[in-house]
Amino acid sequence: MSGIVGVLSKKDCKDDLFYATDYHTHLGTSYGGISISDGKKIDKKIHNMGRAQFKSRFSEDIDYINMQGNAGIGVISDRDTQPLIMRLKFGEYAICGAGYINNQNRLAKALIVEGVVFSEMPNGRVNQIELVAKLINRGNTIVDGIEYMHTQIDGSMSLLLLGKEGIYAARDKYGRTPLALAKKNGAYIVASETCAYKNLGFKTIRFLGPGEIIQLHENKVTQVKKPGTIMQLCTFLFVYTGFPASEYEGKNVEAFREDSGRIIARKDTVKVDFVAGVADSGTAYAHGYSHESGIPVKIPLLKYTPGWARSYVPPSQKVRDLIALMKQITADVLIREQRMVITEDSIVRGTQLKNYLLVKLWNAGAKEVHVRPACPALMFPCKFLFSTRRFDELFARRILKQMHGKHIQNVEPYLDHGSAQYKKMIRVMEKDLNVTSLKYQQLEDMSAATELGVDNLCTYCWTGKEVKSS
Incomplete structure (x- = not known):
């Protein structure tokens, strides 16, 4: 699977984002990525983790070292390169996610027939995050687009979208992958694993409900879509995948x-x-x-x-x-x-x-x-x-x-x-x-x-x- 992190802070979020992302390394070994916004522009950096650890890849990267901003998202990915920066009709967003789309090929082919272009096609298959972005772009708003995406996919997807206005966090429709919201003085964090922020001084506020969407902006959290009633949390997180220090639904x-x-x-x-x-x-x-x-x-x-x-x-x-x-x-x-x-x-x-x-x-x-x-x-x-x-x-x-x-x-x-x-x-x-x-x-x-x-x-x-x- 993959692990995702979003941080909104009154000051530079880079250190909290870096370490919180690294604390998800147990969830994937393919790619690590970080995207940061200073409110004017969005930067990103992605590294292959097949031969080196996340920390060493990023700590030696001058482009990453020079990145700064008060909002950012990070991901440890088991399959796709991410986050991707996509120009949607709502604006520019960096997007990362955790999940799997079984019908990704069928959805991509249908969009291509309609004239939609995909640029991320490793080994001839679509990048799931780019597919998600194309589906979200069909909504009337960001929230409407995320809801539409969830109705179209066969599988699961929890998402973070970083824009100049802040961060949208959306849990999978049935809550199969977790997202926890936490706070410390001057900053909020949303993460797949609660172990990711304990050493950084954050305290858990709550877990997002299935299908719930929140926005982290202006140093506050706003619920923009209420959770659904059906929870189907992945039990294998408890059995094997999750880190022992993490909590899911408490x-x-x-x-x-x-x-x-x-x-x-x-x-x-x-x-x-x-x-x-x-x-x-x-x-x-x-x-x-x-x-x-x-x-x-x-x-x-x-x-x-x-x-x-x-x-x-x-x-x-x-x-x-x-x-x-x-x-x-x-x-x-x-x-x-x-x-x-x-x-x-x-x-x-x-x-x-x-x-x-x-x-x-x-x-x-x-x-x-x-x-x-x-x-x-x-x-x-x-x-x-x-x-x-x-x-x-x-x-x-x-x-x-x-x-x-x-x-x-x-x-x-x-x-x-x-x-x-x-x-x-x-x-x-x-x-x-x-x-x-x-x-x-x-x-x-x-x-x-x-x-x-x-x-x-x-x-x-x-x-x-x-x-x-x-």
Whole structure:
């Protein structure tokens, strides 16, 4: 996915914007961009982050160093170059966003037929932010245009628009990606992640509602569109994607993961010597499991973080595999002849867990390895964020294809953890992964740990069910 930040200040906003944007680096590894306005002109700078970190790219850039202004937006992008500066009929705006548009090709083709020109076409595909700008430009006002855009796209999109008059912040129609509003003396900030501004002195005021639009201008905040009534926050933000220090709708990510670990332990019966979390996102689940069960936590796989990014984020499987191989190093003496529970945030593709992490544990002499993912088996590619796109990318779907000889359409029996089909699938998974046992967290337990209610969560990747307004 991506992370976006907007800052409006009585003084130069650049430092707050720089650090707040950098605190979203866990959400993407492709591009980092910043745009700043002094009320007269809008400047921007974009860097490729494939080979260097956001901070180093921008701190050495003389063009960025010379930028100044009291309003700005920043983005860490997982796919498109952004922000883009677009000349709309309402004026000039820098635009950035977080989300994914499934029908982007169809929308772009329809606009091209009408004579609309696209300048940003990397690898022959449209830049989603340019597409969004073209759709917004069809409205009678900026707000009307954003609403129109939300009615046209199949997917999700939260946006920031920086103009000479200030910043518009618009949350996705169903709130799938978060936007939090915060304040400190003389400045406002709106951001995807609350962790982005805690060290900068901002205090959260509230979270924007689904489809809500606000304007930051003249050192005040004005609501220009009220929120809708249907919330579908991405649950995977809690499970894996979000940073532990962040909150979504008031629920802290680390607290969710510890609570989930407690629930997993309460429903587990295995006899083991210790519990361990795989990677940073699995650690809190292990602590929760340990607190509930009394089983000690150990760290048999140690992550070498200085030179390696998150292995889930890069779009290339080759890069993901390389990171998985190189980043985790075994402490063999802790593993040899030991029975262990491994808490894992999820099993998405399954390749890293199977081909690298579990192999390392067995090679170090593990006696038993019991894997406990903190969410159900992922059955459907995500429609709303730039993530998995095909059935073949999902471990559970590959297992079902192995069982049936093809991808099946009706997976309902495999979503019921009490069914014979589900139990058979788990046995095949255990054999494929080469683990002593595998037990997924159930949907209702995962949802309960968020304390938000399942009706307010997007669970499409597990159930294939999508909630829409009538």
